[in-house]
Amino acid sequence: MTRIIAFKDRKCEIIDDPGKIPELLKSSAAVLWVDLEGGGENEIGVLRTIFQFHALAIEDCMHDSFHPKLDNFGDYIFLETQAIEKCAQSPEISAAEVSIFLGTNYLVSFHNKPVKSLESVWDKCLNPPWQIMEKGPDFLLYTVLDRIVDDYLCALEGLDDKIEEVEEEIFKELKEDQMGRILGLKKELLYMRRIIGPQRDILNFLSREPVPAINKKSQIYYRDVYDHLFRIYELLETYRDLVSGSLEIYLSTASNRMAAASNKMNEVIKTLTIVATVMMPLTVIVGLYGMNFKYMPELEWKYGYFFALGIMAFVAIITLWFIKKKHWL
Template identity: 40%
Template sequence: MFRILEIGTDGLVVTHQGKEHIAPPPEGFIRWVDVTAQDEAQLEVLRTGFQFHPLALEDCAHFDQRPKVEEYGSYLFIVTQGFVVEGGSVENLKILELHTFLGSNYLVTVHSEGIDALDAVWKRAVGDGLLMRRGADFLYYLIADRLVDGNFPILDLVTEELESLEEEVLSEPQRENLSRIFELKQQLVCMRKVLSPQRDVLAALTRLDHPYISNRTQHYFRDVYDHLTRINESIEANRDLLSNALEAYLSSVSQRTNEIMKHLTIMSAVFLPLTFVVGFFGQNFHTLIGLPQWMESNGLMWVMIILCAIIPVVMIIWFKRRNWV
């Protein structure tokens, strides 16, 4: 689906639909063409109207590109990505990808599904002619800024979940904590793979010397670059926190295992002398040297009972004095 936003020399913002305006605007006009759910026919219309390079249009047909900026003579081809969480849960992290053609007086955006950041800028531009007058490069800045800033709430959710995980791991670690730690780590790696090269893209936009990126807009791109730097630093900090949570989990599990082994060892140590006593008095001999008819002696039976009662008590007291229990 095509939708077109345009402002002319009269300062009025006009919206169009259809294919007749899929071309660079006349002198003094600024045009924004937005394409949603693109297909081969729509990309062919873009190629015919704007004479875009086939390689750039081929990238638009497959939304699995790395953030990048490429120069094609009279325009830039920029791939920008962002993230959104569905249902307010970090588990439902979704990548948004936007392909942009930026010329001196036109902006063409291509995306496979709706992007809230782009729609918000579109609505703002419809009602504000001065915004359109600032140029196509400024429109792209507004979109990129909203896409980048949308990562801050996501990282806040990750941080909150990390803090909750740390509390659970330190109090009572569960196997579910380990799987959640690895899920969060995978999501942070995904964000880093996208936002780290995107920072390089914004850095390049602040240095490019082209007539369709004004010096004034380059200052705004530097602000977006600073935001991306903060986001990447936050991702690295959260990765460190995840590593600490993983170490805390493994340490807690190891300590718990050691405690279990300690109690089992103490029980074995207590029953070891009892086993000797019971085994000694359970010998299958009717007479022993110095103890004739010992199997029928009530006194020896009481000795065995007393030993079985006293030995565990004495050993536990000894363990406590040695701080083993």
């Protein structure tokens, strides 16, 4: 799908025919935004035939790398960035790659699927007053990048709620699924870190180094986006520490519970061992008098039964005294 907004004579209009692009590009007073979605032959043809961009840049558009980059081709710059596709209400965070060409009087955006950030800026450009398009394509690029960075913060706020929820649950009650949720949060933060980290360098370059397609007066806006992104990156590192702390708390709590269960089991085994130790000599005595020999004097003795009980009681007391002396009980 190809969409075109042209700003000329202090008003914006939608152009339906891509064939009018070369004529609009010749006018220095016109500002053009061409948005290409889908990556089909028609969209690639616009890049290759009408704008005649470098083959390597077009190849990068066709293959998602999910690694931010910036190339300067002299008359135009090419950059790849990632926009957050899902925000706080979504179960997981995913990103959509957006490829952007910026020239003196045009901006071309290329993406394989709908991007919420671009849709928001597109709607703003169509509504008067047309301040975004009036200030030029470099200001339009700033607006797009600023919106993308705002969505990063939105995604982080969603993760913040999830981190707090997991921490509260850990302190209340330990559950088996909490480990998986913590590792999932850690994975999402690492995913965002891999996206945001390189973009800091790109925005720092755009805000400080001379770029032909960007007016020096507009660089201060890029510096503002860079500062915003830098704060988001620091916030991301803070959340990573919180998740690591939650993981340590979970493992420590689980370890303490296992140790408590092990100690309880040891106490049970200790009690059973003492009982078995006391009963063992008594079993020997009972077994001795239970033998079927004909001549056993104690069997005919009037006090033989009480004598056997006394021996068993004496042995049990001696055994308990010995265990106590050795501090086994």
